[in-house]
Amino acid sequence: MCATYLLSRRDVADISCQRRVEYSKGKEHYFDFRVLYKNGYVRLIAARPANKLKHGDLVSRLEQFTNYSLKNHADGWQIMTDHDVTQAVFLHSANILRARALKNEEDCVRMRRLLSNMSDIVKVNELFLEFGRRGAARTAMWNLVDEGLLKLETSEPLRKTMTEVSFLRQVA
Numbered sequence: 001m002c003a004t005y006l007l008s009r010r011d012v013a014d015i016s017c018q019r020r021v022e023y024s025k026g027k028e029h030y031f032d033f034r035v036l037y038k039n040g041y042v043r044l045i046a047a048r049p050a051n052k053l054k055h056g057d058l059v060s061r062l063e064q065f066t067n068y069s070l071k072n073h074a075d076g077w078q079i080m081t082d083h084d085v086t087q088a089v090f091l092h093s094a095n096i097l098r099a100r101a102l103k104n105e106e107d108c109v110r111m112r113r114l115l116s117n118m119s120d121i122v123k124v125n126e127l128f129l130e131f132g133r134r135g136a137a138r139t140a141m142w143n144l145v146d147e148g149l150l151k152l153e154t155s156e157p158l159r160k161t162m163t164e165v166s167f168l169r170q171v172a
Contacts, residue, residue, distance in 0.1 A: 001090040002047045002080050006035055008093035010146070013038045021073050024064050034074065042074040050081040091161050092152070099142030111140035112149070115170055121153060125164040141168065 006015050014036040021044070022028050031044040046058065062077055070077070085093075114130050115122065124141070131137035141162065144150040153167040162168075 001082070001085050001087075002033065002045065004090055004097065005085045005093045006033060006045075008096040008146075011037050011039070019044055019073065021065055022069055027064075029061055029065060031077070032080075041076070044074045044077045045080050046077065047080045050083045053079070053081060088161070095142050095162065096146045099139045099146060102139045103143050104136065104139065107136045107140040108143050111137065111144060115144075115150075118170075120170050122168050122170070124162055124166045124168060127168070128164065138162065 003015060003017075006012055012035055016034045017032065019031040019034040020028055021031060029046075032047040033045040035043045035045060037043070046062065048058070058079060062079070065077070111127070111131065114127065118126070127141065128134050128137050131140070141150060145152060145168075149171055150168045151171050152162060153169045
């Protein structure tokens, strides 16, 4: 789930897995991800289920790493849990990655034109009806979400899936 989320972020340039680091003489820790951001910043990420996180123990180990050898591996580190990357965030990210893979610029242009004649908040079903081709419309919508032009509007932050009764807000 974390990898899908990280890959969907527009500021991430590259991800590698299972980075071994020494945090004290002879003691090692494996970070789950090494993330290179487009601005050159490198972060090591330890992914843990929140209910299995012995926060103090892991934080203590990672603070030792910061003092011992962080500068040899990264600019910083982070602990990422399932509270950070919820099922809803994962689904949102997966939809963005799918839309990127299937992106059709003509459909995106057509969707932008359609949206320019509509109110700031639009029901997804109305866009489906206006666009005509549901699959192409959904892909174009997710691409515009990815570009930051649309935002999924929901009163429930945990609900990040797009359905026919969902609403989208035009951001830009």
